[in-house]
Amino acid sequence: MAIKKELLDELRQRRIEALAGGGAVKMEKRHSEGRLGARERVELLFDRESFSEYGMHVNHACHMPDFADKYMPGDGVVTGTGNVDGRPVAIYSQDFTVGGGALGQMHAKKIKDIMTLACETGIPVVAINDSGGARIQEAIHSLSGYGQVFYQNVAASGVVPQIAIIAGPCAGGAAYSPALMDFLIQTRTHSSMFICGPEVIKAATGQIAPIEQYGSAEAHASVSGNIHFIAEDDRHAIQIAQQLISFLPLNNLQDPPHVIPTEVVLERDDLMNELLPDDPKSGFDVYGVIDRLMDPGQWLEVQREFARNIVIGFGRINGMVVGVVANQPAYKAGCLDIDSSDKAARFIRFCNAFNVPLVNLVDVPGFMPGLAQERGGIIRHGAKMLFAYAAATVPKITVIMRKAYGGAYLAMCSKDMGADFIFAWPCAEIAVMGAESAARIIYKKEIEAAPDRSKKAAELIRFYREHFATPYQAASRDMVTDVIEPSETRARVAQALRISLTKRVTRPAKKHGLIPL
Known part of the structure; x- marks a missing residue:
């Protein structure tokens, strides 16, 4: 007996709805801005048809009135594994089109689960951050979720490589997860990373602080040192991540991917x-x-x-x-x-x-x-x-x-x-120390006693350099x-x-x- 057609139809419909994310209108807006959706970023990172998704049918766990019945595909984050140049990698990609990519209880659980899997199987993690922050409707559960993610970041540290891509907003407590990772890539446009926004800084200190001065890719790359790479756009960020992975081992128990030729030619240059x-x-x-x-x-x-x-x-x-x-x-x-x-x-x-x-x-x-x-x-x-x-x-x-x-x-x-x-x-x-300073200290008396101090100093500096350095x-x-x-x-x-x-x-x-x- 074959499985009932109604069950297959339901599964296919649920998949269609999950894959649609926040809907065609929101995706069209992102494309008009030159940005990719969460799933497009995932597909771009991995080898063709190698991505296996985990938690596609997860929904939020909020019971607040007017929110409990709301459907949020994947709870705003896409997680899974795939291959980058034939090597396995785990990923989570926040979906801003679904509730602003805000982190709630199930959203955090999906991230924690994929990172746990990465540690247990010994594969790198790529995290694409594009989120409005904590989901206010889930209150303390959102804070707890962040704590669980941070804890897992630390557990993974030194076990598997962790790469973060900042492809949208990453504010407040959300910034600490990428900060706990090994390498941060931030897109030049449409992204920001900060603890306090300009309004909060002004209210607390009276300072006027444009976000470009401290939350942009340029500021983090050249002033704070918080990020490691600036990407021109989403596609460039993915390319940098792929190139970085090409130099790294899958985990701390493996050697890097050396490509040693069978015949090594060592020539002068x-x-x-x-x-x-x-x-x-x-x-x-x-x-x-x-x-x-x-x-x-x-x-x-x-x-x-x-x-x-x-x-x-x-x-x-x-x-x-x-x-x-x-x-x-x-x-x-x-x-x-x-x-x-x-x-x-x-x-x-x-x-x-x-x-x-x-x-x-x-x-x-x-x-x-x-x-x-x-x-x-x-x-x-x-x-x-x-x-x-x-x-x-x-x-x-x-x-x-x-x-x-x-x-x-x-x-x-x-x-x-x-x-x-x-x-x-x-x-x-x-x-x-340098020969000049050393010679002047060691031979101070000889230099001061010489008729021509500069000539004597030059002679002794040369002697020190030739005999002691x-x-x-x-x-x-x-x-x-x-x-x-x-x-x-x-x-x-x-x-x-x-x-x-x-x-x-x-x-x-x-x-x-x-x-x-």
Whole structure:
């Protein structure tokens, strides 16, 4: 006997209604604004016909008069799993056309359930945020729902990668879920993220604060550092998420998706010898080094607009996935400051959690001097980098290109901080401080007693640089693995990566270290 046709018809009708979301009129309005619907975003992320939805027939649980009988397809959020380039990923996508995408009890449960499934099966989570906030009609249940989502964000942290896309409003408590995730992508238009809106700020403080100054993608990318990528629109946001996933393992028990060729060709790159200026005081653009170090088309920078004195991102060297941390001499001379320390430390800890080897490119004159930095806590923030590198057990390969002075030398992953391989270029200077300052302190009496002080100072500075700050001095004390030509860098780093991919380190048992937050 066949199943009754009436039952099949009912199922098909229910599916049609659920798939319609908030209706054709609302969808047409979104399209006219250049925006996609919740389901369109999901379909765009996943490989064709690979999406499997969970909770399509869920409805809200509110019993308030005039609301109890209201039908809200999926309770305003689409959840499920699918494949991105053949690899499984979990997703939830809030549907603004259904009750403004507001979070209620069942909405939160769907999110919690899909994140729990992601943790238990070991697959990444992509969260597309587009919501008016808590559903007022469900009162305390909405607050409870947010708490459950936050708790699950923390449970998933370090277990599976979490990627948030801010594709619409994300206000108040809702902003904390993406903030607890690993990477945030925000669209340039039609999106905002903030705790207090302009009206609340004005009422509480009297300040006039346009949302563009603190809630926009530009503000979060360049000032607050809350987001990692700016997307031009929904489609671009999905592309960034797909590219990011291509560098990441599915979970913390797997290695990244290395694509190692069967035959590795290691050649010199003589153009690398031409990148540095003759004057050691002249700035240069570290992107030139990164470009020649990475495989063609295999570089994704993270937080490009924030703390530009340090560059971080994912790439591949001979097919091997790496996380790059590089000083940028073209901006603030490559000094480490409060923001760059936070930016680097967080990235280092992510790479360590997900088994991504670290390649560090060093040209650092020190920590940024100044009253604002000292009062802002540069000691505490700089210590985060020291903590992150020392705690990291992934392969760590450091290339000292030019300056490596003082505590900043250690903070950029010296051998003493656990680097497995240290390569230095012949022009590298490794010292407690710059040669000029050091020589003037050490040889103060000789300089003051000389008839021509400036000539004597220049002579002693040159002597100090040649005898106490060269890479060979560090190499003679086993602080440098080898001094190499810049042209050898890609080959030597690739060899070091191949050797260290099997690195395993056992640390003392403890709950967790206490990073100086």
